[in-house]
Amino acid sequence: xxxxxxxxxxxxxxxxxxxxxxxxxxxxxxxxxxxxxxxxxxxxxxxxxxxxxxxxxxxxxxxxxxxxxxxxxxxxxxxxxxxxxxxxxxxxxxxxxxxxxxxxxxxxxxxxxxxxxxxxxxxxxxxxxxxxxxxxxxxxxxxxxxxxxxxxxxxxxxxxxxxxxxxxxxxxxxxxxxxx
Numbered sequence: 261x262x263x264x265x266x267x268x269x270x271x272x273x274x275x276x277x278x279x280x281x282x283x284x285x286x287x288x289x290x291x292x293x294x295x296x297x298x299x300x301x302x303x304x305x306x307x308x309x310x311x312x313x314x315x316x317x318x319x320x321x322x323x324x325x326x327x328x329x330x331x332x333x334x335x336x337x338x339x340x341x342x343x344x345x346x347x348x349x350x351x352x353x354x355x356x357x358x359x360x361x362x363x364x365x366x367x368x369x370x371x372x373x374x375x376x377x378x379x380x381x382x383x384x385x386x387x388x389x390x391x392x393x394x395x396x397x398x399x400x401x402x403x404x405x406x407x408x409x410x411x412x413x414x415x416x417x418x419x420x421x422x423x424x425x426x427x428x429x430x431x432x433x434x435x436x437x438x439x440x
Contacts, residue, residue, distance in 0.1 A: 262331050263338045269296055270323050270342035284319050292322075298330050319343050397435060405430070 269291035273284050285308065292298050299307065311321040320343050327339025361367045393402040405427060412418040412426070 263334055265296060266327050266330055266335050266338040267342040270327075270339045271346060274319060274343050275346050285322075288319065288322055292326055298326055401435065 270288070273287035273291050276284075276287055289301075289304055293301055293304050307322055307325050308318070311318050311325070314321055320340065323339035323343040324336055327335040327337070329335070331338070358367055358371070390402065390406075393405075397405075409423050409427065412423050413420065
């Protein structure tokens, strides 16, 4: 019954958590702590904190940890499947529907009109990240790193992962010594 409970608990939290990780975290907490008692509130807070520090979707990381903690590798697999499969299936179905009706003016209008919204959201995210960067390392370091990154990505044709690694190295070697 444990594998079914793991699957069902994470499936419910992720299907009802419309909007992604932030919306599903309270539902996951309800299932993990209150309903099944797999973790205490303190343990859940620790998992959430560590999960937020790691790259990738938070819901998947919480599912992986709790599933493994509860029932080893089988629990890991059950929790991950329940977390990933519903949204993956929904994505595939929606994209097939959109692809089937791509000639429709309604579908073309929907997909074209959402692009500016996404662009604005990305600009706002960039603005917020820029403010944080300037506040923590200063305007000249921020502008310099942004400029070098822009050049490396556009003119230098570097892979984004390499630019991120270079920024990590720069931050670890140069910025850490100037902040000490």
